[in-house]
Amino acid sequence: MFVFNGCTTALITPMNSKQKVDYDGLQRLIDFQLSEGVNGLLAVGTTGESPTLNWTEHSKVIEKTREHASEQCFTIAGTGSNSTQEAINGTQHAKDVGITAVLLVDPYYNGPSSMEIRREYIEPIVKQFPDIQIIPYIIPGRTGTQLFPQDLAILHQQYPNVRCVKEATGNIENMILIRQYCGADFEILSGDDDQTYVMMTNHQIKATGAISVVSNIAPRAVTNMIQYVLKGNTEAAAIINHALQPLFNIVTVKTQETTPYGPVTCKARNPLAFKTLMNILGMPSGPCRQPLGKMTRAGIEIILTNARKVYTANPQVLEPIAAHFDVDLNERLYNEKYLEGLMYA
Numbered sequence: 001m002f003v004f005n006g007c008t009t010a011l012i013t014p015m016n017s018k019q020k021v022d023y024d025g026l027q028r029l030i031d032f033q034l035s036e037g038v039n040g041l042l043a044v045g046t047t048g049e050s051p052t053l054n055w056t057e058h059s060k061v062i063e064k065t066r067e068h069a070s071e072q073c074f075t076i077a078g079t080g081s082n083s084t085q086e087a088i089n090g091t092q093h094a095k096d097v098g099i100t101a102v103l104l105v106d107p108y109y110n111g112p113s114s115m116e117i118r119r120e121y122i123e124p125i126v127k128q129f130p131d132i133q134i135i136p137y138i139i140p141g142r143t144g145t146q147l148f149p150q151d152l153a154i155l156h157q158q159y160p161n162v163r164c165v166k167e168a169t170g171n172i173e174n175m176i177l178i179r180q181y182c183g184a185d186f187e188i189l190s191g192d193d194d195q196t197y198v199m200m201t202n203h204q205i206k207a208t209g210a211i212s213v214v215s216n217i218a219p220r221a222v223t224n225m226i227q228y229v230l231k232g233n234t235e236a237a238a239i240i241n242h243a244l245q246p247l248f249n250i251v252t253v254k255t256q257e258t259t260p261y262g263p264v265t266c267k268a269r270n271p272l273a274f275k276t277l278m279n280i281l282g283m284p285s286g287p288c289r290q291p292l293g294k295m296t297r298a299g300i301e302i303i304l305t306n307a308r309k310v311y312t313a314n315p316q317v318l319e320p321i322a323a324h325f326d327v328d329l330n331e332r333l334y335n336e337k338y339l340e341g342l343m344y345a
Contacts (some may be wrong), residue, residue: 067097
Protein backbone atom coordinates (compact mmCIF):
# COMPACT_ATOMS: atom_id res chain seq x y z
CA MET A 1 0.00 0.00 0.00
CA PHE A 2 1.36 3.40 -1.03
CA VAL A 3 1.03 5.87 1.85
CA PHE A 4 1.18 9.57 1.07
CA ASN A 5 0.87 11.01 4.57
CA GLY A 6 3.27 13.80 5.39
CA CYS A 7 4.59 16.76 3.40
CA THR A 8 4.98 16.57 -0.35
CA THR A 9 6.46 19.68 -1.94
CA ALA A 10 4.79 20.92 -5.13
CA LEU A 11 8.17 21.64 -6.65
CA ILE A 12 8.81 24.97 -8.39
CA THR A 13 10.37 24.56 -11.85
CA PRO A 14 13.30 27.00 -12.01
CA MET A 15 14.00 28.87 -15.26
CA ASN A 16 16.99 30.77 -16.57
CA SER A 17 16.78 34.35 -17.81
CA LYS A 18 15.61 33.11 -21.23
CA GLN A 19 12.74 31.14 -19.66
CA LYS A 20 14.42 27.80 -20.36
CA VAL A 21 14.25 25.12 -17.66
CA ASP A 22 17.24 25.40 -15.31
CA TYR A 23 18.06 21.75 -14.64
CA ASP A 24 21.08 22.55 -12.46
CA GLY A 25 18.86 24.81 -10.36
CA LEU A 26 16.27 22.04 -10.18
CA GLN A 27 18.86 19.67 -8.73
CA ARG A 28 19.86 22.26 -6.12
CA LEU A 29 16.22 22.72 -5.10
CA ILE A 30 15.76 18.96 -4.82
CA ASP A 31 18.92 18.71 -2.69
CA PHE A 32 17.47 21.37 -0.39
CA GLN A 33 14.16 19.55 -0.07
CA LEU A 34 15.85 16.23 0.68
CA SER A 35 18.14 17.80 3.28
CA GLU A 36 15.09 19.24 5.02
CA GLY A 37 13.30 15.90 5.29
CA VAL A 38 10.22 16.19 3.08
CA ASN A 39 8.29 12.98 2.48
CA GLY A 40 7.74 13.50 -1.24
CA LEU A 41 8.21 15.70 -4.28
CA LEU A 42 5.61 16.56 -6.90
CA ALA A 43 7.30 17.19 -10.24
CA VAL A 44 5.51 19.47 -12.71
CA GLY A 45 2.30 20.05 -10.88
CA THR A 46 0.59 23.32 -11.69
CA THR A 47 2.99 25.05 -9.25
CA GLY A 48 5.73 23.68 -11.52
CA GLU A 49 4.11 25.54 -14.44
CA SER A 50 2.77 22.45 -16.19
CA PRO A 51 0.49 24.51 -18.48
CA THR A 52 3.47 26.23 -20.15
CA LEU A 53 6.08 23.47 -20.23
CA ASN A 54 6.02 21.47 -23.44
CA TRP A 55 5.76 17.71 -23.00
CA THR A 56 9.44 17.11 -23.73
CA GLU A 57 10.37 19.50 -20.90
CA HIS A 58 7.55 18.15 -18.76
CA SER A 59 8.81 14.59 -19.05
CA LYS A 60 12.45 15.57 -18.55
CA VAL A 61 11.70 17.45 -15.30
CA ILE A 62 9.83 14.40 -14.01
CA GLU A 63 12.69 12.11 -15.02
CA LYS A 64 15.35 14.35 -13.43
CA THR A 65 13.34 14.68 -10.21
CA ARG A 66 12.85 10.92 -9.93
CA GLU A 67 16.50 10.28 -10.75
CA HIS A 68 17.84 12.76 -8.21
CA ALA A 69 15.38 12.02 -5.40
CA SER A 70 16.08 8.32 -5.92
CA GLU A 71 14.84 6.36 -2.91
CA GLN A 72 15.24 9.23 -0.44
CA CYS A 73 11.59 10.24 -0.87
CA PHE A 74 8.78 9.33 -3.23
CA THR A 75 8.17 11.26 -6.43
CA ILE A 76 4.72 12.06 -7.79
CA ALA A 77 4.47 13.12 -11.42
CA GLY A 78 2.01 15.77 -12.52
CA THR A 79 0.59 14.26 -15.71
CA GLY A 80 -2.86 15.87 -15.77
CA SER A 81 -4.20 17.73 -18.79
CA ASN A 82 -7.42 18.94 -20.34
CA SER A 83 -6.82 16.21 -22.93
CA THR A 84 -7.22 12.62 -21.76
CA GLN A 85 -4.84 11.36 -24.44
CA GLU A 86 -2.15 13.81 -23.35
CA ALA A 87 -2.58 12.66 -19.76
CA ILE A 88 -2.25 9.03 -20.87
CA ASN A 89 0.92 9.80 -22.81
CA GLY A 90 2.39 11.69 -19.85
CA THR A 91 1.49 8.92 -17.43
CA GLN A 92 3.10 6.34 -19.72
CA HIS A 93 6.35 8.29 -19.72
CA ALA A 94 6.21 8.66 -15.94
CA LYS A 95 5.76 4.90 -15.59
CA ASP A 96 8.65 4.26 -17.97
CA VAL A 97 11.05 6.22 -15.70
CA GLY A 98 9.94 4.42 -12.55
CA ILE A 99 7.20 6.69 -11.20
CA THR A 100 4.53 4.89 -9.19
CA ALA A 101 2.09 7.77 -8.55
CA VAL A 102 0.67 10.56 -10.70
CA LEU A 103 -1.42 13.65 -10.01
CA LEU A 104 -4.32 14.38 -12.38
CA VAL A 105 -5.66 17.92 -12.16
CA ASP A 106 -9.31 18.30 -13.19
CA PRO A 107 -9.49 19.16 -16.92
CA TYR A 108 -9.44 22.94 -17.20
CA TYR A 109 -11.42 25.22 -19.51
CA ASN A 110 -13.32 22.62 -21.57
CA GLY A 111 -15.52 22.04 -18.53
CA PRO A 112 -16.51 18.37 -18.31
CA SER A 113 -19.11 17.42 -15.72
CA SER A 114 -18.06 15.45 -12.66
CA MET A 115 -19.39 12.28 -14.31
CA GLU A 116 -17.38 13.01 -17.45
CA ILE A 117 -14.24 13.63 -15.41
CA ARG A 118 -14.74 10.22 -13.84
CA ARG A 119 -15.73 8.28 -16.95
CA GLU A 120 -13.83 10.02 -19.75
CA TYR A 121 -10.68 11.21 -17.96
CA ILE A 122 -9.75 9.33 -14.81
CA GLU A 123 -11.19 5.89 -15.60
CA PRO A 124 -9.31 5.42 -18.91
CA ILE A 125 -6.05 6.25 -17.11
CA VAL A 126 -6.83 4.15 -14.05
CA LYS A 127 -7.65 1.14 -16.24
CA GLN A 128 -4.58 1.49 -18.43
CA PHE A 129 -2.19 1.89 -15.48
CA PRO A 130 -3.43 -0.40 -12.68
CA ASP A 131 0.00 -0.38 -11.02
CA ILE A 132 0.16 3.42 -10.81
CA GLN A 133 -1.49 5.25 -7.92
CA ILE A 134 -3.80 7.89 -9.41
CA ILE A 135 -4.35 11.04 -7.34
CA PRO A 136 -7.15 13.33 -8.57
CA TYR A 137 -6.48 17.03 -7.95
CA ILE A 138 -9.64 19.02 -7.30
CA ILE A 139 -9.20 22.79 -7.60
CA PRO A 140 -12.32 24.36 -9.14
CA GLY A 141 -11.08 27.92 -8.59
CA ARG A 142 -8.37 27.33 -11.20
CA THR A 143 -9.99 24.74 -13.49
CA GLY A 144 -13.63 25.86 -13.64
CA THR A 145 -14.83 22.30 -13.08
CA GLN A 146 -14.90 19.77 -10.25
CA LEU A 147 -14.84 16.05 -9.55
CA PHE A 148 -17.53 15.67 -6.88
CA PRO A 149 -17.21 13.47 -3.77
CA GLN A 150 -19.80 11.03 -5.16
CA ASP A 151 -17.79 10.32 -8.31
CA LEU A 152 -14.55 10.19 -6.35
CA ALA A 153 -16.13 7.58 -4.07
CA ILE A 154 -17.20 5.48 -7.07
CA LEU A 155 -13.64 5.55 -8.36
CA HIS A 156 -12.25 4.55 -4.97
CA GLN A 157 -14.77 1.73 -4.64
CA GLN A 158 -14.07 0.30 -8.09
CA TYR A 159 -10.31 0.82 -8.46
CA PRO A 160 -7.68 0.00 -5.81
CA ASN A 161 -5.26 2.50 -7.35
CA VAL A 162 -7.50 5.45 -6.48
CA ARG A 163 -7.03 5.89 -2.76
CA CYS A 164 -5.91 9.50 -2.38
CA VAL A 165 -7.01 13.01 -3.41
CA LYS A 166 -5.44 16.45 -3.43
CA GLU A 167 -8.27 18.63 -2.15
CA ALA A 168 -8.11 22.35 -2.90
CA THR A 169 -11.75 23.40 -3.02
CA GLY A 170 -11.54 25.46 0.18
CA ASN A 171 -14.95 23.96 0.98
CA ILE A 172 -15.05 22.20 4.35
CA GLU A 173 -18.38 20.53 3.56
CA ASN A 174 -16.91 19.04 0.39
CA MET A 175 -13.99 17.65 2.39
CA ILE A 176 -16.33 16.14 4.97
CA LEU A 177 -18.33 14.45 2.20
CA ILE A 178 -15.16 12.96 0.72
CA ARG A 179 -14.30 11.39 4.06
CA GLN A 180 -17.88 10.23 4.57
CA TYR A 181 -18.24 8.64 1.13
CA CYS A 182 -14.71 7.33 0.63
CA GLY A 183 -14.18 5.90 4.12
CA ALA A 184 -11.39 5.76 6.65
CA ASP A 185 -8.84 4.08 4.37
CA PHE A 186 -8.86 6.95 1.87
CA GLU A 187 -6.16 9.62 2.07
CA ILE A 188 -7.08 13.29 1.81
CA LEU A 189 -4.20 15.67 1.16
CA SER A 190 -4.50 19.42 1.57
CA GLY A 191 -3.93 21.39 -1.60
CA ASP A 192 -4.19 24.74 0.22
CA ASP A 193 -1.40 25.49 2.68
CA ASP A 194 -3.57 27.73 4.81
CA GLN A 195 -6.12 24.91 5.21
CA THR A 196 -3.73 22.08 6.11
CA TYR A 197 -3.87 22.39 9.89
CA VAL A 198 -7.67 22.66 9.92
CA MET A 199 -8.09 19.76 7.49
CA MET A 200 -5.82 17.53 9.55
CA THR A 201 -7.29 18.38 12.95
CA ASN A 202 -10.96 18.33 11.91
CA HIS A 203 -12.12 14.83 12.91
CA GLN A 204 -14.69 14.81 10.13
CA ILE A 205 -11.96 15.26 7.53
CA LYS A 206 -8.78 13.74 8.99
CA ALA A 207 -6.43 14.78 6.21
CA THR A 208 -3.10 12.98 6.39
CA GLY A 209 -0.83 15.60 4.91
CA ALA A 210 -0.39 18.18 2.18
CA ILE A 211 0.98 18.83 -1.26
CA SER A 212 2.49 22.15 -0.33
CA VAL A 213 3.62 25.31 -2.13
CA VAL A 214 5.04 26.93 1.02
CA SER A 215 7.40 23.99 1.57
CA ASN A 216 9.43 25.20 -1.42
CA ILE A 217 10.73 27.84 1.00
CA ALA A 218 10.05 26.27 4.41
CA PRO A 219 10.15 22.48 3.93
CA ARG A 220 11.32 21.63 7.45
CA ALA A 221 8.66 23.77 9.12
CA VAL A 222 5.78 22.44 7.00
CA THR A 223 7.00 18.86 7.47
CA ASN A 224 7.29 19.30 11.24
CA MET A 225 3.81 20.81 11.48
CA ILE A 226 2.28 17.88 9.63
CA GLN A 227 4.24 15.27 11.59
CA TYR A 228 3.20 16.83 14.89
CA VAL A 229 -0.47 16.51 13.93
CA LEU A 230 0.02 12.91 12.80
CA LYS A 231 1.59 12.14 16.17
CA GLY A 232 -1.24 13.85 18.06
CA ASN A 233 0.70 16.90 19.23
CA THR A 234 -1.70 19.51 17.88
CA GLU A 235 -0.42 22.24 20.20
CA ALA A 236 3.09 22.07 18.73
CA ALA A 237 1.59 21.95 15.25
CA ALA A 238 -0.54 25.02 15.97
CA ILE A 239 2.55 27.02 16.94
CA ILE A 240 4.23 26.22 13.62
CA ASN A 241 1.00 26.86 11.72
CA HIS A 242 0.87 30.34 13.27
CA ALA A 243 4.53 30.98 12.44
CA LEU A 244 3.91 30.05 8.80
CA GLN A 245 0.80 32.20 8.40
CA PRO A 246 2.60 35.12 6.70
CA LEU A 247 3.88 32.72 4.03
CA PHE A 248 0.43 31.22 3.59
CA ASN A 249 -0.79 34.76 2.92
CA ILE A 250 1.34 35.18 -0.21
CA VAL A 251 0.49 32.06 -2.21
CA THR A 252 -1.82 34.48 -4.04
CA VAL A 253 -1.21 38.24 -3.80
CA LYS A 254 -4.07 40.63 -4.56
CA THR A 255 -3.55 44.37 -5.06
CA GLN A 256 -5.40 47.40 -6.39
CA GLU A 257 -3.53 49.07 -9.23
CA THR A 258 -4.16 52.39 -10.91
CA THR A 259 -4.71 52.88 -14.64
CA PRO A 260 -5.68 55.94 -16.73
CA TYR A 261 -9.20 54.49 -16.74
CA GLY A 262 -9.55 53.86 -13.03
CA PRO A 263 -8.43 51.25 -10.48
CA VAL A 264 -8.16 47.56 -11.37
CA THR A 265 -7.63 44.46 -9.24
CA CYS A 266 -4.39 42.61 -9.92
CA LYS A 267 -4.17 39.04 -8.66
CA ALA A 268 -0.69 37.50 -8.77
CA ARG A 269 -1.46 33.80 -8.65
CA ASN A 270 0.73 30.86 -7.75
CA PRO A 271 3.58 30.35 -8.55
CA LEU A 272 4.41 34.00 -9.32
CA ALA A 273 4.65 35.24 -5.74
CA PHE A 274 6.72 32.32 -4.50
CA LYS A 275 9.08 32.39 -7.47
CA THR A 276 9.53 36.11 -6.81
CA LEU A 277 10.32 35.50 -3.14
CA MET A 278 12.71 32.68 -4.02
CA ASN A 279 14.56 35.06 -6.33
CA ILE A 280 14.77 37.64 -3.56
CA LEU A 281 16.08 35.03 -1.11
CA GLY A 282 18.75 33.78 -3.51
CA MET A 283 17.24 30.41 -4.37
CA PRO A 284 17.16 28.97 -7.92
CA SER A 285 13.91 30.19 -9.42
CA GLY A 286 14.11 32.61 -12.32
CA PRO A 287 11.05 34.02 -14.08
CA CYS A 288 7.69 32.44 -14.70
CA ARG A 289 6.80 31.36 -18.22
CA GLN A 290 4.58 33.77 -20.11
CA PRO A 291 1.74 34.63 -19.87
CA LEU A 292 2.66 34.89 -16.17
CA GLY A 293 4.94 37.87 -15.74
CA LYS A 294 6.13 40.02 -12.84
CA MET A 295 4.81 41.49 -9.61
CA THR A 296 3.72 45.08 -9.20
CA ARG A 297 5.49 47.28 -6.66
CA ALA A 298 2.52 46.94 -4.32
CA GLY A 299 2.66 43.17 -4.71
CA ILE A 300 6.38 43.09 -3.96
CA GLU A 301 5.75 45.07 -0.78
CA ILE A 302 3.18 42.50 0.37
CA ILE A 303 5.68 39.70 -0.24
CA LEU A 304 8.46 41.52 1.61
CA THR A 305 6.24 42.49 4.54
CA ASN A 306 5.17 38.90 5.10
CA ALA A 307 8.62 37.39 4.57
CA ARG A 308 10.13 39.90 6.99
CA LYS A 309 7.51 39.00 9.59
CA VAL A 310 8.62 35.39 9.45
CA TYR A 311 12.30 36.30 9.47
CA THR A 312 11.87 38.57 12.50
CA ALA A 313 9.47 36.52 14.61
CA ASN A 314 10.50 33.00 13.63
CA PRO A 315 13.92 33.10 11.95
CA GLN A 316 14.29 29.31 12.26
CA VAL A 317 11.72 28.92 9.47
CA LEU A 318 13.98 30.58 6.87
CA GLU A 319 17.44 29.86 8.33
CA PRO A 320 17.88 26.60 6.36
CA ILE A 321 17.84 28.68 3.14
CA ALA A 322 20.78 30.74 4.37
CA ALA A 323 22.77 27.64 5.24
CA HIS A 324 22.00 25.63 2.12
CA PHE A 325 22.27 28.39 -0.50
CA ASP A 326 24.95 30.42 1.31
CA VAL A 327 23.03 33.69 1.41
CA ASP A 328 22.58 36.51 3.91
CA LEU A 329 18.83 36.67 4.44
CA ASN A 330 18.89 40.03 6.22
CA GLU A 331 20.77 41.53 3.30
CA ARG A 332 18.47 40.01 0.72
CA LEU A 333 15.23 40.96 2.49
CA TYR A 334 16.18 44.59 3.07
CA ASN A 335 18.41 45.61 0.15
CA GLU A 336 16.50 47.02 -2.82
CA LYS A 337 19.06 45.73 -5.31
CA TYR A 338 17.62 42.24 -4.99
CA LEU A 339 14.30 43.47 -6.38
CA GLU A 340 15.84 44.46 -9.70
CA GLY A 341 13.95 43.00 -12.63
CA LEU A 342 11.26 41.37 -10.46
CA MET A 343 8.51 43.97 -10.88
CA TYR A 344 6.84 46.04 -13.53
CA ALA A 345 8.06 49.61 -13.86
